[in-house]
Amino acid sequence: MRLAALPRFPLAQLPTPLEEATRLSHALGGVRILVKRDDLTGLALGGNKTRKLEYLIGDALAQGASLVLTEGPAQSNHCRQTAAAAARAGLRCVLVLNSPDPAPPLQGNLLLDHLFGAEVHLVRHRDERHAELEHLANLFAARGDRPYVIPTGGSTPVGAAAYVRAALELAAQLVERGVMATRVYLATSTSGGTHAGMVLGASLLGQPFEVIGVAVEDEAEAIRQRVAALAEATAELLGLERRFPPEAIIVDDRWVGPGYGVPSEETLEAIVLAARTEGLVLDPVYTGKAMAALIGQIRRGEIASGETVVFLHTGGAPALFAQAERLAAVVASQRPVVEP
């Protein structure tokens, strides 16, 4: 496999910790839960994009790029981590963000984008983003700059390769502890790089665990196709031949709730439970939904009580502050009443 040969710009604190979530397990009736802390990758409040950016920025530098451009919603964790990674690498960073609000509040990830010195271009709709990105890339190229374009979520084969490495890292940690985990839960979307990398990694390891992608947007079929194709393209980048039929990609789409970025009651309950049992900070867009799925599957008896599962914490905490009002209402209503 050609993983070690890919250019890599070190950004992450690896390996990330693998922690026992004893009190959460107990609260849910005993299924053993380990948390793989990719929220602690170390750069700019952490998250899964930092692993991908090690390879993406490595590739950009190898190509002699002078600036990186990428796109996402206004509260994109990927854009925030890209802005910080670019700062570390001494590259300019240009972000195209979509927001229905022409002047979105400078909070959460968007505040941090500006803090890291990124140049932010706003568009109204998600479908306008890519054309604007291409337009800017061409403009910079015409001025003699060398732009490197990173697609949404950094989910190219180069980015996804980082999660092949993460799968190997996790498997080694499990072996070291003598633990057999049957499933790994992670938040997934039509970006799909984390899911694809983990699926390919698990396949290379001889399938020690199932990889369960919890959909955070209502696109299960599109996610299966995207993850399968990206896993195959990543295998090819690594000099391997692997086939992944979309039907073999596991997507649980029962926890999307009202839509992308909008937490359901179950999402908010999962955020509060993880916080109050383990001191974990989950987010309303991704990890809160992934945890809602894990909790829901345990409560529905879909996971046997003797099983050990891994929850991949992909980060996202800054988005929590951008949705402070929604969460504040829940936290206040669940505050224990002190008896006089």
Ligand SMILES: *Cc1c(COP(=O)(O)O)cnc(C)c1O
């Ligand atoms: C981007 C992101 C994901 C999804 O990762 P992809 O590889 O883009 O599918 C999951 N969780 C968080 C917190 C993210 O920021």
